[in-house]
Amino acid sequence: MDNKINWDELGFGFMPVKSNIRFSYRDGKWSDPVLTSSYDITLNVAANCLHYGQAIFEGGKAFTCSDGRVCIFRPDENAKRLNSSARYLQMPAIDEKAFVEAVRAVVRDNIEFVPPYGTGGALYIRPVMFGTSPQIGVNASKNYELIIMVVPVGAYYKGGIKPVRAMIPTDLDRAAPHGTGHIKAAGNYAASLYPSRLAHDMGCSVALFLDPREHKYIDEFGTSNFIGITRDGVYVTPKSPSVLPSITNKSLSQVAEDLGIKVERRPVAVTELADMAEVGACGTAVVITPVGEIVYGDKVFKYGDTIGPVLQKLYDALVGIQHGTRPDIHHWLFEA
Ligand SMILES: *Cc1c(COP(=O)(O)O)cnc(C)c1O
DSSP states (O other): OOOOOOOOOSSSSSOOSSEEEEEETTTEEOOOOOOEEEOOOOTTTBBHHEEEEEEEEEEEEEETTTSSSSEOOOOOHHHHHHHHHHHHTTOOOOEEEEHHHHHHHHHHTTTGGGGOSOOOOOEEEEEEEEEEBSOOOOOSSSSSEEEEEEEEOOSSSSSOOEEEEEEEEEOTTTTTOOOOOOBBBBHHHHHHHHHHHHHHTTSSSSSEOTTTTTBBBBEEEESSSEEEEEOOOOEEEOOOOOOOOOOOHHHHHHHHHHTTEEEEEOOBGGGGGGGGGEEEETHHHHEEEEEEEEETTTTTEEEESOOOHHHHHHHHHHHHHTSSSSOTTTTOOOOO
C-alpha cells in the first residue's frame, strides 16, 4: 500500500490505517484476536458501555529505531494496567502475553504507517475495551470487545519544546474534582472536560488537580502525571491513590535513578510549588511537557520559558531509549 503520508505534517489526530485487531469476550472467555479493516462496530442501544460506562482504554507507542527495527515501548505495562483497570470496573482480564502478541500483530500489519526514524513521529497504539451486553439493571456486562487500533502521530514539538501554562481549578462547585482511582476509564476523561474548559478559558492549556479530600496535595494534570524537580535536583512525584500510574513516569523515574538523580514518590503539598525549580507533565503522548507557569487562585508560580536542564536530560534519555540510540538496559523495547 502506498500511503503517501507527509510525516512532517502529522499531528495527533485520527486517520484510518490498514487494520485494527479485535478480541471478543463471549460465554466467559476471550476469542482469538482477528485483524479487520473495518472501523465500524454494531452495538445494542442498551449496551452497558453507553449507560453505565464499562469502558477503559490504554495508550502506547511504536517507534522506528535508528537501526530500522520497529519497536513497541513497554506493551507489557499496558497489558498489566488494562487488567488493573478492568478489575476495578468488573471487566474480564485478558492474558497479558496474548495482548502483547496482538499489539505486535497489529503494528506489523500496519508497518507502513510507522513514521520513519528521524521524523520524531510514532505509531500510537490505542486499545479500548467495553461492555456490550444489553441491559437496564446496573450489573457488569456479560460480553465485551477489546479492540486495539493504531494511528500514526507526528512529533509533538515542532520547532522546539515550549512550556505551557497550567491552572489549578479552585471553583470546586463547578470543577468536578479529578480522581481516576487508578482506572484508565473513558468516564474519567468525560468528567475532566469541564475543568479543562475552565482552564482554557483562563488561557491555560492544562488543569492541575489537587487531592479530592483536602485540596492540599498535588495529584496530577488532566491527562498526565506531575513531576517536580526541587532546587536540590530531586525528582518528586505525588504518591496518591487518585493518580493514574503513568508508564512514562515509571520509566522516567527509573531513568532518573540510572542517571544518579534522587527520586521521591510521596505526598506533595501544593505549597511546595513555590520551591520547585522545574515542573513537568509526563505521559505517552508527549513524554514531558515543561510547565512554565501554574495559576492557583491569585497566585502564579513561574518556572521559566524554556525546559529546565534536569527535565531536558530525562527527556533526551528516555527518547534515546525509545529510538534505539541509547542502550535499552531494562529491556523496555519489544520488536514488532
Ligand atoms: C494515561 C494517563 C496518564 C499517562 O500515562 P502514560 O502511561 O504515561 O501514558 C496520566 N494520567 C492520566 C489520567 C491518564 O489517563
